[in-house]
Amino acid sequence: MEIEIGAGKTARRAYGFDEVAIVPSRRTRDPDDVDISWEIDAYRFELPMMASAMDGVVSPATAVEVGRLGGLAVLNLEGLQTRYEDPDPVFEEIASLPDEKATRRMQEIYQEPIKEELIVRRIREVKQGGVVAAASLTPQRVRRYADLVLQAELDVLVIQGTVVSAEHVSTRTEPLNLKEFISTFDLPVIVGGCASYSTALHLMRTGAIGVLVGVGPGAACTTRGVIGVGVPQATAIADAAAARMHHLHETGRYAHVIADGGMRTGGDIAKAIACGADAVMIGSPLTRAYEAPGRGFHWGMATFHPTLPRGARVATRQVASLQEILTGPAHENDGTLNLFGALRMSMATTGYANVKEFQKAELVVAPAIKSEGKAYQKAQGVGAQ
Numbered sequence: 431m432e433i434e435i436g437a438g439k440t441a442r443r444a445y446g447f448d449e450v451a452i453v454p455s456r457r458t459r460d461p462d463d464v465d466i467s468w469e470i471d472a473y474r475f476e477l478p479m480m481a482s483a484m485d486g487v488v489s490p491a492t493a494v495e496v497g498r499l500g501g502l503a504v505l506n507l508e509g510l511q512t513r514y515e516d517p518d519p520v521f522e523e524i525a526s527l528p529d530e531k532a533t534r535r536m537q538e539i540y541q542e543p544i545k546e547e548l549i550v551r552r553i554r555e556v557k558q559g560g561v562v563a564a565a566s567l568t569p570q571r572v573r574r575y576a577d578l579v580l581q582a583e584l585d586v587l588v589i590q591g592t593v594v595s596a597e598h599v600s601t602r603t604e605p606l607n608l609k610e611f612i613s614t615f616d617l618p619v620i621v622g623g624c625a626s627y628s629t630a631l632h633l634m635r636t637g638a639i640g641v642l643v644g645v646g647p648g649a650a651c652t653t654r655g656v657i658g659v660g661v662p663q664a665t666a667i668a669d670a671a672a673a674r675m676h677h678l679h680e681t682g683r684y685a686h687v688i689a690d691g692g693m694r695t696g697g698d699i700a701k702a703i704a705c706g707a708d709a710v711m712i713g714s715p716l717t718r719a720y721e722a723p724g725r726g727f728h729w730g731m732a733t734f735h736p737t738l739p740r741g742a743r744v745a746t747r748q749v750a751s752l753q754e755i756l757t758g759p760a761h762e763n764d765g766t767l768n769l770f771g772a773l774r775m776s777m778a779t780t781g782y783a784n785v786k787e788f789q790k791a792e793l794v795v796a797p798a799i800k801s802e803g804k805a806y807q808k809a810q811g812v813g814a815q
Contacts (some may be wrong), residue, residue, distance in 0.1 A: 446662035447692060447701045451799040453792040457781035464777045465784040466770060468709045470686050471618040471639050473562050476500030477770050478785055480688060482713030483566035484731060485509040486724025490555035495721055497561025499756050504588050505565040511552050513542040525725035532743040540734040546578055554581035564592045571607045580616060588620045609638040615704060623690055625661035630670035634677040640686035642711060645668045645669040647692030653740045662691040664705050671706025695765030695814060696772020704791040715766060719752040765814045777793035
């Protein structure tokens with residue numbers, strides 16, 4: 431439904447996670463009978479999740495731990511892990527910076543060149559942990575480092591940027607032809623981000639096995655404020671899910687929709703899948719783990735852009751182990767721990783047996799869903815605020 435915002439312009443109403451709710455169906459299930467596993471390409475994961483390719487989230491060690499717990503972590507091949515032989519002192523410095531100096535100093539820190547030998551070494555460190563290895567490159571650097579990721583025997587490549595399109599136009603450089611690259615590359619490729627039906631469909635047509643959906647919803651991202659671009663996640667995911675069905679009917683190939691960003695609680699993750707996502711990519715919730723390299727801080731891939739930063743270093747505070755955050759047990763009642771236990775309980779409560787079924791759950795537009803009847807919790811600052 432379009433709304434007139436002025437005599438010469440209409441706009442479509444879009445919804446975020448806080449504006450929708452999942453409706454119980456006519457049945458409920460035992461949580462132990464609910465299957466939340468996810469399969470993509472030749473790989474099966476017990477948790478339908480990817481850890482974001484952000485320096486404060488994923489190191490080789492945390493990638494191994496996430497894999498051990500049933501998820502898939504994505505290592506940023508253009509970050510601190512591949513710029514510094516020993517990145518630990520750099521992480522310590524970033525965590526100690528005052529807010530007013532953080533962005534400028536991080537711009538300087540990230541001027542250190544990427545070292546090719548470290549790309550190979552970091553991927554192999556993940557592989558040696560016995561888990562599926564995934565890593566990300568931006569479209570601008572894919573050609574330069576493609577042979578190195580093959581040499582290191584990476585399992586899944588993620589081509590990721592703030593916005594990635596299948597039709598990048600440039601009069602200055604030769605843009606990456608995604609369709610041509612993916613068709614000749616020896617590894618499965620996930621691409622993103624995107625936030626619309628048409629862009630998701632065009633990315634699926636490149637041959638990608640999955641698309642990341644999300645422009646600007648992340649906790650550390652300021653893209654929506656800096657350049658005014660973005661779509662609320664519930665609508666963006668639903669649009670991409672519609673594109674997935676169009677693509678499936680058109681080609682017979684299933685491209686996975688991965689909700690990227692904007693999720694803080696298990697309820698947010700459940701809503702993302704009910705909107706049509708096959709899996710979620712999360713960042714800030716994982717920076718709260720004791721094992722996270724960011725020491726309780728989180729920053730996005732564009733935070734340190736040399737001329738137009740589109741992110742901020744935000745404090746998230748380390749409060750629990752990765753296991754407690756992902757699979758519990760939870761010792762807080764705010765929904766930020768045991769995220770996938772919460773997903774399982776949401777599916778059981780609403781009667782769905784697996785992720786594919788849950789994608790068909792009924793939703794309602796419910797702007798008051800988090801505040802209705804919660805006056806005491808709000809006044810006292812307890813519960814899921």
